[in-house]
Amino acid sequence: xxxxxxxxxxxxxxxxFLTCGSVDDGKSTLIGRLLxxxxxxxxxxxxxxxxxxxxxxxxxxxxxxxxxLDGLEDERQQRITIDVAYRFFSTPRRSFIVADTPGHExxxxxMATGASTADxxxxxxxxxxxxxxxxxxxxxxxxxxxxxxxxxxxxKLDLVDFDRATFERIAHDFAAFAGPLGxxxxxxxxxxxxxxxxxxxxxxxxxxxSGPTLLxxxxxxxxxxxxxxxxxxxxxxxxxxxxxxxxxAGTVAAGSIAVGDPLLAMGSDRSTRVKEIVTxxxxxxxxxPGDAVTLTVADEIDVSRGDLxxxxxxxxEYADQFxxxxxxxxxxxxxxxxxxxxxxxxxxVLASVTTLKHRIDINTGGHDAARTLELNEIGFCNLxxxxxxxxxxxAKSHETGxxxxxxxxxxxxxxxxxxxxxxxxxxxxxxQALTIGPGERARQxxxxxxxxxxxxxxxxxxxxxxNRLDRKLHELGRHTMLLDGDNVRHGLNRDLGFTDTDRVxxxxxxxxxxxxxxxxxxxxxxxxxxxxxxxxxxxxxxxSPHAFLEVFVDTPLEExxxxxxxxxxxxxxxxxxxxxxxxxxxxxxxxxAELRLETVGADADALADRIIDELRxxxxxx
Amino acid sequence: xxxxxxxxxxxxxxxxxxADLRQLENEAIGILREAAAEFSRxxxxxxxxxxxxxxxxxxxxxxxxxxxxxPVLHIDTTWKFREMIAFRDATAKxxxxxxxxxxxxxxxxxxxxxxxxxxxxxxxxxKTEALxxxxxxHGFDAAFGGARxxxxxxxxxxRIFSIRGAGHxxxxxxxxxxxxxxxxxxxxxxxxxxxxPLSNWTELDVWRYIEHEGIEVVPLYFARxxxxxxxxxxxxxxxxxxxxxxxxxxPEIRRVRFRTLGCYPLSGAMESxxxxxxxxxAELRGAGVSxxxxxxxxxxxxxxxxxxxxxxxx
Ligand SMILES: Nc1nc2c(ncn2[C@@H]2O[C@H](COP(=O)(O)OP(=O)(O)O)[C@@H](O)[C@H]2O)c(=O)[nH]1
Numbered sequence: 048x049x050x051x052x053x054x055x056x057x058x059x060x061x062x063x064f065l066t067c068g069s070v071d072d073g074k075s076t077l078i079g080r081l082l083x084x085x086x087x088x089x090x091x092x093x094x095x096x097x098x099x100x101x102x103x104x105x106x107x108x109x110x111x112x113x114x115x116l117d118g119l120e121d122e123r124q125q126r127i128t129i130d131v132a133y134r135f136f137s138t139p140r141r142s143f144i145v146a147d148t149p150g151h152e153x154x155x156x157x158m159a160t161g162a163s164t165a166d167x168x169x170x171x172x173x174x175x176x177x178x179x180x181x182x183x184x185x186x187x188x189x190x191x192x193x194x195x196x197x198x199x200x201x202x203k204l205d206l207v208d209f210d211r212a213t214f215e216r217i218a219h220d221f222a223a224f225a226g227p228l229g230x231x232x233x234x235x236x237x238x239x240x241x242x243x244x245x246x247x248x249x250x251x252x253x254x255x256x257s258g259p260t261l262l263x264x265x266x267x268x269x270x271x272x273x274x275x276x277x278x279x280x281x282x283x284x285x286x287x288x289x290x291x292x293x294x295x296a297g298t299v300a301a302g303s304i305a306v307g308d309p310l311l312a313m314g315s316d317r318s319t320r321v322k323e324i325v326t327x328x329x330x331x332x333x334x335x336p337g338d339a340v341t342l343t344v345a346d347e348i349d350v351s352r353g354d355l356x357x358x359x360x361x362x363x364e365y366a367d368q369f370x371x372x373x374x375x376x377x378x379x380x381x382x383x384x385x386x387x388x389x390x391x392x393x394x395x396v397l398a399s400v401t402t403l404k405h406r407i408d409i410n411t412g413g414h415d416a417a418r419t420l421e422l423n424e425i426g427f428c429n430l431x432x433x434x435x436x437x438x439x440x441x442a443k444s445h446e447t448g449x450x451x452x453x454x455x456x457x458x459x460x461x462x463x464x465x466x467x468x469x470x471x472x473x474x475x476x477x478x479q480a481l482t483i484g485p486g487e488r489a490r491q492x493x494x495x496x497x498x499x500x501x502x503x504x505x506x507x508x509x510x511x512x513x514n515r516l517d518r519k520l521h522e523l524g525r526h527t528m529l530l531d532g533d534n535v536r537h538g539l540n541r542d543l544g545f546t547d548t549d550r551v552x553x554x555x556x557x558x559x560x561x562x563x564x565x566x567x568x569x570x571x572x573x574x575x576x577x578x579x580x581x582x583x584x585x586x587x588x589x590x591s592p593h594a595f596l597e598v599f600v601d602t603p604l605e606e607x608x609x610x611x612x613x614x615x616x617x618x619x620x621x622x623x624x625x626x627x628x629x630x631x632x633x634x635x636x637x638x639x640a641e642l643r644l645e646t647v648g649a650d651a652d653a654l655a656d657r658i659i660d661e662l663r664x665x666x667x668x669x
Numbered sequence: 670x671x672x673x674x675x676x677x678x679x680x681x682x683x684x685x686x687x688a689d690l691r692q693l694e695n696e697a698i699g700i701l702r703e704a705a706a707e708f709s710r711x712x713x714x715x716x717x718x719x720x721x722x723x724x725x726x727x728x729x730x731x732x733x734x735x736x737x738x739x740p741v742l743h744i745d746t747t748w749k750f751r752e753m754i755a756f757r758d759a760t761a762k763x764x765x766x767x768x769x770x771x772x773x774x775x776x777x778x779x780x781x782x783x784x785x786x787x788x789x790x791x792x793x794x795x796k797t798e799a800l801x802x803x804x805x806x807h808g809f810d811a812a813f814g815g816a817r818x819x820x821x822x823x824x825x826x827x828r829i830f831s832i833r834g835a836g837h838x839x840x841x842x843x844x845x846x847x848x849x850x851x852x853x854x855x856x857x858x859x860x861x862x863x864x865x866p867l868s869n870w871t872e873l874d875v876w877r878y879i880e881h882e883g884i885e886v887v888p889l890y891f892a893r894x895x896x897x898x899x900x901x902x903x904x905x906x907x908x909x910x911x912x913x914x915x916x917x918x919x920p921e922i923r924r925v926r927f928r929t930l931g932c933y934p935l936s937g938a939m940e941s942x943x944x945x946x947x948x949x950x951a952e953l954r955g956a957g958v959s960x961x962x963x964x965x966x967x968x969x970x971x972x973x974x975x976x977x978x979x980x981x982x983x
Contacts, residue, residue, distance in 0.1 A: 131846075132826045133869065
């Protein structure tokens with residue numbers, strides 16, 4: 048890449064690749080050199096680099112290319128990279144985007160992020176150390192994320208006297224390990240990043256090596272032909288500037304389409320034909336993978352954001368349950384049963400993990416039994432969504448087979464998933480149509496069904512107030528039912544303990560039972576500590592369409608501890624009861640409960656009467 | 670020129686866009702559409718520079734034949750080059766887009782300016798504070814910016830959808846991982862998003878794209894004879910009579926151009942013969958100086974850009 052080369056036509060387009068290696072394998076040095084030798088580094092940056100090399104460098108008098116890359120202040124001080132950084136360089140043949148991901152143990156999440164958009168991964172190994180546990184881990188993650196092209200860059204060859212046998216042994220070790228991972232190609236290349244041997248130009252010090260240089264390989268590697276896949280088009284935006292134009296804007300996720308081709312909208316199963324492929328630069332005859340276009344169609348069909356348009360001859364999956372690999376990103380562990388937002392293409396739905404089948408040991412590829420996933424862990428699980436969605440297995444189409452999970456309370460991106468296959472069990476169990484309509488049973492009782500969901504600390508007064516309320520309503524001739532947490536745990540939920548996962552299941556079952564009782568036309572009163580907001584929200588969703596009133600029995604912890612009717616706090620403080628709410632497990636107070644009852648200095652009957660007033664106001668009882 | 674006329678010109682263009690630029694264009698359009706669909710009140714930050722010109726052009730493409738479903742916001746410090754303001758107004762009129770111009774009136778009343786107050790305070794009050802004021806006043810929940818990851822080391826890790834907490838603070842630890850093209854756009858009250866569709870473009874990509882698409886940019890990018898004085902190793906243009914000359918300093922006419930544009934007393938020009946886009950591209954390819962070199966606000970300290978970002982600078 049001589050300076051002043053003609054304007055790069057980049058005939059090969061963009062190649063996105065990922066670099067990974069263990070700390071000190073020379074990743075930063077390698078990228079720094081690639082940037083330098085492709086003239087992506089400007090003279091003023093070189094000047095700073097020269098100065099920095101003297102001050103912080105590890106290479107003596109020479110330039111330390113690794114210093115070019117460190118980004119954020121605190122990382123620079125620690126001299127480790129802790130996030131994904133993107134770098135850019137180009138040659139007359141191709142433009143490159145490098146996702147630079149750290150080799151640090153706990154950063155699976157960064158590598159997965161970088162890998163999700165990469166066409167190729169460069170795995171770095173130190174020639175003196177050979178294939179390490181980390182190398183295997185990187186290869187495994189690359190394979191899970193569907194990267195087909197692997198380059199094994201055997202670095203620091205200068206430190207093993209450019210020994211051929213060492214290189215070949217490492218290449219062989221890796222090939223043996225990577226065989227089952229399903230890569231399309233694994234290419235081993237010997238280099239010295241520090242001295243530049245075989246990075247961009249072949250080296251006289253490697254006379255025995257006749258393959259391409261690292262850059263030569265990156266410039267010429269062929270990627271698969273994405274245009275051959277079946278057509279997939281997630282509708283991102285419905286474009287309706289006036290009554291005469293209605294177009295579906297989006298990016299072709301896979302395959303290609305031409306004017307006149309048939310199209311099918313997954314879900315509604317309505318089909319039509321492509322009328323125009325509209326762009327600002329004029330209409331096109333055809334659009335292929337990655338093209339951001341706007342389609343107009345021949346028939347009026349109801350399509351909105353999040354819908355998937357497909358080739359009718361090769362439909363996508365459509366289901367509300369599927370199996371997927373899931374990578375966990377949040378400090379808070381995965382809670383099976385809890386609902387998260389799931390975003391796939393332009394579609395967002397609610398979803399929960401119904402079964403965690405196993406956790407993957409990323410060092411060995413082995414499967415471990417697990418009840419949850421912690422930060423940076425990968426598992427294989429079944430998920431269920433609150434409505435059917437259209438998708439493909441990730442192996443067939445990345446863009447329509449990948450999803451993220453979002454924590455509904457913190458909005459953090461909690462995890463990322465790759466769908467393996469659809470589960471069609473749900474469609475075998477048809478909903479039994481109820482011949483007595485919704486609300487009829489309650490009307491017969493002269494009331495509306497409702498669920499009064501009490502929440503509060505142990506000893507707050509939930510059961511006391513709930514019992515008074517139950518009795519009063521009964522005396523008013525109302526039809527009620529009381530579900531008390533302690534009692535339910537003796538029967539329906541006696542198999543459950545107090546781990547987070549079991550607590551979620553406890554609430555889920557209680558909410559389902561409450562819902563059934565609601566369908567029977569009852570006013571259901573439940574008294575469960577239900578400490579987590581997310582779970583109460585789940586209960587509310589399960590219980591819909593009945594009126595749902597969250598009743599926060601608000602008693603300060605000190606007061607509960609003072610009351611301690613069952614002596615539980617004393618035991619918990621002594622360490623005899625683990626995971627006790629308020630002691631070593633949190634209580635997340637409601638922020639928007641329909642009713643908040645402060646019990647200190649109040650009378651239980653008066654509080655029960657307040658609830659009855661509220662029920663009258665809401666016309667649940669007359 | 671009307672949109673239709675724009676299309677005619679585009680259709681007349683011979684050369685198809687090179688594959689890498691087409692990929693970058695597609696990606697940016699996808700990002701613009703996603704943000705427009707997910708946020709209730711987005712706005713496009715328009716700095717009048719070349720990146721903003723590209724961003725605006727992409728916004729016209731993304732929503733065609735509709736107009737972009739958001740207004741354009743310019744933070745006017747009152748110290749921009751006169752040519753920038755003229756270009757801004759002409760562009761808004763030509764494109765027919767809703768332009769909001771905001772100036773920090775309070776800062777103006779306090780007499781904040783780049784000369785007496787210094788670049789750091791001026792930038793803080795007239796740019797950073799002004800931007801926050803404008804976003805808050807109009808209730809914008811997302812703002813598109815033309816920033817790129819190649820501009821500076823600390824930007825290499827910036828997200829495409831970059832979340833800002835209350836007070837528009839940027840917290841590097843709160844940024845969300847971005848996988849595939851799936852962006853988590855959820856906000857809590859008080860939070861806003863900055864969205865950078867050009868994240869993966871380089872300076873060279875921007876110029877190549879401008880050339881291919883025939884996008885108009887402010888003439889200050891092209892070498893012309895301009896009245897300048899030399900200060901701190903760079904050329905400062907005497908754009909109006911507000912720039913106090915130091916004793917013995919007289920403006921001279923030099924052939925200069927700008928690589929980045931901002932407030933004229935803070936924007937260094939370089940001597941250059943590059944009078945066309947093709948010249949600029951050739952100059953860039955010959956390596957040279959990084960574009961931030963001409964931005965005086967960065968020279969305050971090594972990691973100063975990152976600190977500014979934490980304070981809410983774009
Ligand atoms: N001898 C030799 N040293 C190297 C080579 N590549 C990198 N290094 C040195 O290895 C150390 C770690 O390199 P760095 O690029 O920071 O590693 P990273 O942690 O993978 O980014 C530095 O002191 C480099 O100068 C090489 O090919 N040969």
